[in-house]
Amino acid sequence: MKKTGKKTVTWLAMAGMVLGLTACGNADAGNESGETIIFGTNAEFPPFEFVTSNGVIGQYDGIDIAIAKQIAEKNGATASIENMEFDSLLIALENGQLDAVIAAMSVTEERAEEADFSTPYYAATQVMIVKEDSDITCAADMEGKKICVIQGYTGETCVQGMGYAYESFKKGTEAVMELVNGKCDVVVIDSATAKKYINDNEGLKIVEDSSAFEGEEYAIAVKKGNTELLEKINKAIEEMLAEGTVSELSAKYAEAE
Numbered sequence: 687m688k689k690t691g692k693k694t695v696t697w698l699a700m701a702g703m704v705l706g707l708t709a710c711g712n713a714d715a716g717n718e719s720g721e722t723i724i725f726g727t728n729a730e731f732p733p734f735e736f737v738t739s740n741g742v743i744g745q746y747d748g749i750d751i752a753i754a755k756q757i758a759e760k761n762g763a764t765a766s767i768e769n770m771e772f773d774s775l776l777i778a779l780e781n782g783q784l785d786a787v788i789a790a791m792s793v794t795e796e797r798a799e800e801a802d803f804s805t806p807y808y809a810a811t812q813v814m815i816v817k818e819d820s821d822i823t824c825a826a827d828m829e830g831k832k833i834c835v836i837q838g839y840t841g842e843t844c845v846q847g848m849g850y851a852y853e854s855f856k857k858g859t860e861a862v863m864e865l866v867n868g869k870c871d872v873v874v875i876d877s878a879t880a881k882k883y884i885n886d887n888e889g890l891k892i893v894e895d896s897s898a899f900e901g902e903e904y905a906i907a908v909k910k911g912n913t914e915l916l917e918k919i920n921k922a923i924e925e926m927l928a929e930g931t932v933s934e935l936s937a938k939y940a941e942a943e
Contacts, residue, residue, distance in 0.1 A: 723758050723766065725766065726768045726775045726787045727750060727754075729767075731876070732748060732879060733749055734748045734790040734878070735748040735749075735788075742755050743767050746767045748939060749936060751767065751788075752939075760922060771838075772789060776801050779909055780909060792810075792902040792903060794843075801909065802909070802911070810903075811877050811894070811896075811900075812844050812875065813875065813899070814828070815862065816873075816890070817889055824893070824895045831872055832870040833853070833870065833871065833872050833874065834853050835861065836856070837855065837856055839875065844898075859883075862890075865890065866890070
């Protein structure tokens with residue numbers, strides 16, 4: 687959920703390692719083997735993170751959650767998930783409530799001032815979800831339309847930059863239901879998540895506009911100055927990319943119904 691996006695979603699890689707930092711949410715302490723690594727997320731962004739009856743970590747599942755679990759396991763630790771509003775994640779990280787944030791979070795200049803980011807593990811883009819009979823064919827066609835975005839996500843930043851009025855929601859499902867029920871004309875959101883909503887709701891389609899949405903990259907955030915944890919995360923990301931583990935996870939969740 688970062689700034690703008692490109693034309694196609696590219697599954698890069700996801701990370702898997704993390705070690706030694708904080709146990710139990712103290713991001714300044716060293717996390718030893720067997721301890722718990724607390725990851726913050728916003729479980730409203732399938733296929734990256736969502737709530738289900740039988741998740742990979744408690745009730746939480748998705749690409750990012752599976753990555754978090756592998757990160758912990760690679761270091762003899764247990765992964766714990768703290769689910770909260772997206773806008774609260776970096777605040778909680780700074781306050782020591784979390785060890786790391788894994789929430790399909792795009793790297794932006796603003797966020798880089800608040801936290802340190804790992805090597806990117808996923809490249810994405812923003813797209814528009816519209817009804818199949820919509821006359822919206824590019825971003826410029828959104829002018830004068832009722833636009834829905836998710837609060838704090840990249841889509842909101844993009845629409846703001848275009849100068850269009852919009853309504854924001856805390857959950858992607860709420861925004862999409864506005865569209866399904868005919869209460870808005872378009873939802874701007876990450877392409878992978880858009881595909882999930884398209885599969886789940888008949889009568890919708892995706893409209894891309896590479897000239898309006900630039901590429902963005904997702905990465906894991908740690909507290910500013912936490913170089914030890916950051917180095918371990920980066921090493922694990924490179925390892926998982928080389929092994930193809932991330933690609934496998936991406937394919938698994940992308941194809942899931």
